[in-house]
Amino acid sequence: MIPLKNTLFYREAVHELNYSFGNYFLFDGFVVAEINEDVVYSWEHHGQKVTNDINDLLDDDTGHLAYITHRIHSYAVKPTDWLKFFRNGHMISGYAIVSYTKAGYANALLEKLFVKKSLKRFRSLEDAIRWAKMTSRKKAIA
Numbered sequence: 001m002i003p004l005k006n007t008l009f010y011r012e013a014v015h016e017l018n019y020s021f022g023n024y025f026l027f028d029g030f031v032v033a034e035i036n037e038d039v040v041y042s043w044e045h046h047g048q049k050v051t052n053d054i055n056d057l058l059d060d061d062t063g064h065l066a067y068i069t070h071r072i073h074s075y076a077v078k079p080t081d082w083l084k085f086f087r088n089g090h091m092i093s094g095y096a097i098v099s100y101t102k103a104g105y106a107n108a109l110l111e112k113l114f115v116k117k118s119l120k121r122f123r124s125l126e127d128a129i130r131w132a133k134m135t136s137r138k139k140a141i142a
Helices: 008-012 043-057 081-087 102-112 125-141
Strands: 015-019 022-027 030-035 066-071 094-099 119-122
Touching: 008 022, 008 125, 015 043, 022 043, 030 043, 030 125, 043 081, 066 125, 094 102, 094 125, 102 119, 119 125
Parallel strands: 030 066, 066 094, 094 119
Antiparallel strands: 015 022, 022 030
16 A cells, blocks of 8 residues: 555656645546545535646546546545536546455445446556556547
């Protein structure tokens, strides 16, 4: 469970957004989120701010991005808040959860009920990034 900053992938990041509740790393075609310990992540207090900031950075062209949540810390997500994300007209090309625990892996199943895109589960950040790069290449070809 190594933070992205301590990997070789970090040097590929084109933007880094740091908040009191976590860090986001923007790459060409995908975003990696690392949320802090014990956060109860919601659309109103977290997701809306991050989405607006990323939209501003990318001139509202975020629908092509894959979203990877790198769960190196234990935190809670309000899975129904994904509905608020989509209701506000936001899109992603895919969603991946990297979890290193059985409980985290099982919690991904609950989130899957509310995400309009296919949700992929991974046990390593490297595999998730490989998937995100392939996903963004497919979108560029299509």
